[in-house]
Every structure is written in C-alpha cells, then in structure tokens.
Amino acid sequence: MEFQRARRPEQVEQRRRTILDTACSMLRDRRVADISLRELSERVGLAKSNVLRYFDSREAIFLEVLDEEWGAWLDQVEADLASADGAVDVASAIAGSLVRRRLLCELISGMAGVLERNISVDCARAFKRRATARTARLADLVRARVPELDDAAARHFAGVVLVLTAGLWPHANPTDTVAAVLAELGAPPADELFRDGLTEGLVNQLVGLVARARAADA
Incomplete structure (x- = not known):
C-alpha cells in the first residue's frame, strides 16, 4: 500500500483512530508484551515509520488506549456505585x-x-495529566458514597x-x-485468585480508611 500522508485535521484524526482501534482489537486477547510495533503497523497497513508520524512509539499508542479504557471504566463505576451503600x-x-x-487490567x-x-x-506530560484527572474522578466517586473519607484518604484509595x-x-x-x-497444588484457578485477592484487598483498604477517619473524629 502506498502511503499517503493525512494532511487535513480530520484525516489525521481518522488515521490515529484506525491505529488505536487496531491496537485495541489486538489487545483484546493478547498481552502488551506480545504485540510489536511491526505487527501493529502491518495490521494497520502502514510502515512502522508512518505509524510513528502519529504516535511517539508503540508504548504511546497503548497509553492512549489505556486512557480511553480508563474513562469508559469510570463511567461504568459511576453507574455501579449509584446503589452502593458503605x-x-x-x-x-x-x-x-x-x-x-x-x-x-492488562494495560494498568x-x-x-x-x-x-x-x-x-x-507524551508523558499529557498522559500523566489525564491519569491524575482519572484518579481524582475515582476519588470523588468513592467519597460521594463513603462520606467519612476526606479528600486525601479518597485519593489514597484511588491510587x-x-x-x-x-x-x-x-x-x-x-x-x-x-x-x-x-x-497440581490444588490452588484455585488464577482468575478466581485475582477476583478474590482484589476484592479482599480493596475492601480491607477502604474499611481501614473509614475506621481511621472515625477514630480521628472521636
């Protein structure tokens, strides 16, 4: 395929969107470490050098996918927490x-x-600013449902x-x-270990922060 540089803003955005959608599709059932820039470029139909006209690196592409997934997840969390109590x-x-x-989870x-x-x-500056905003949004969502927490505690939990x-x-x-x-050792399936470990860890962390806040107010 002969490369034609996208010149108009809408063309640039369309090309970036194609690259991101392709990366996202590949990541659906594969690990980050298993996907090279060369393979991604071939899937998109561009040479590596042409993909790098739109993103700094393979890692920058995946960070962009992470940011989009992060935002979509927070929208779902907001809905999920609407009926949460405590x-x-x-x-x-x-x-x-x-x-x-x-x-x-793979990208995180x-x-x-x-x-x-x-x-x-x-790239680092732009991503970190958005990541900070994402973390702050999660903290705000948690604090709205767990009012015992102050802003610092809620941000700690989000981290x-x-x-x-x-x-x-x-x-x-x-x-x-x-x-x-x-x-062979009789361990539960790995996905169960992740689910149970994450749930137990987050519950203990948040309950502990609430107990600390109540003790400080006593």
Whole structure:
C-alpha cells in the first residue's frame, strides 16, 4: 500500500483512530508484551515509520488506549456505585468492575514498568495529566458514597486501586507451565485468585480508611 500522508485535521484524526482501534482489537486477547510495533503497523497497513508520524512509539499508542479504557471504566463505576451503600459495597463494586475489564487490567499492569518507558516528555506530560484527572474522578466517586473519607484518604484509595490491580493481574495470567503446577497444588484457578485477592484487598483498604477517619473524629 502506498502511503499517503493525512494532511487535513480530520484525516489525521481518522488515521490515529484506525491505529488505536487496531491496537485495541489486538489487545483484546493478547498481552502488551506480545504485540510489536511491526505487527501493529502491518495490521494497520502502514510502515512502522508512518505509524510513528502519529504516535511517539508503540508504548504511546497503548497509553492512549489505556486512557480511553480508563474513562469508559469510570463511567461504568459511576453507574455501579449509584446503589452502593458503605465501604464494603463500594470496594466490592469497584473490584467487580475491574474483573470484568480484562483489557484495562492488562494495560494498568504494564503502565509503570513498560508503557511509560519509551515516550517523549510531551507524551508523558499529557498522559500523566489525564491519569491524575482519572484518579481524582475515582476519588470523588468513592467519597460521594463513603462520606467519612476526606479528600486525601479518597485519593489514597484511588491510587491503591491501581497498585493492587497492577500487582495482582500478572498472577491471573500465568504461563501454561505455572498454571499446571498450581492445579497440581490444588490452588484455585488464577482468575478466581485475582477476583478474590482484589476484592479482599480493596475492601480491607477502604474499611481501614473509614475506621481511621472515625477514630480521628472521636
């Protein structure tokens, strides 16, 4: 395919959208580490150098996908929390919503260690500003349902949601060898370990923050 540079703003946006949609499709059933820029470029129908006209790097593409998934997840969390009552309900609802979003968990798990390692300052600045806004929105949603928390505690919890997800997700996707050994040992399936570990961790964290806030007010 002969490359034709997109010149008008709508053409540039269309080309970027095609790249992002292709990346998202590939990530639906594959790990970030298994997708190269070369393969992504071939799927889009462009040379690597032409894909890099629109994004800094492979990592910058995946960060953009992460940001979009993050926003969509928060919309769902807002709906899920509408009927939540108290810290246990709130934490359980957030954990459950993450368990249902494999792509988001995969990208969160690679965010700090992989995706933020090969990007420009401008890309890092734009992503971190949006990530900060996303975290603040989650904190606001939690605080609306758990009024005992102050802003600092709610933001702390929102950060813990990311850290626990990033730490637990790789264990939910073991290699075939490790999965076989876990089965021999009688361990629950990896996806159950992720679901239960995330739920327990977030419930304990939020209940603990509420208890601390009540003790401080006593």
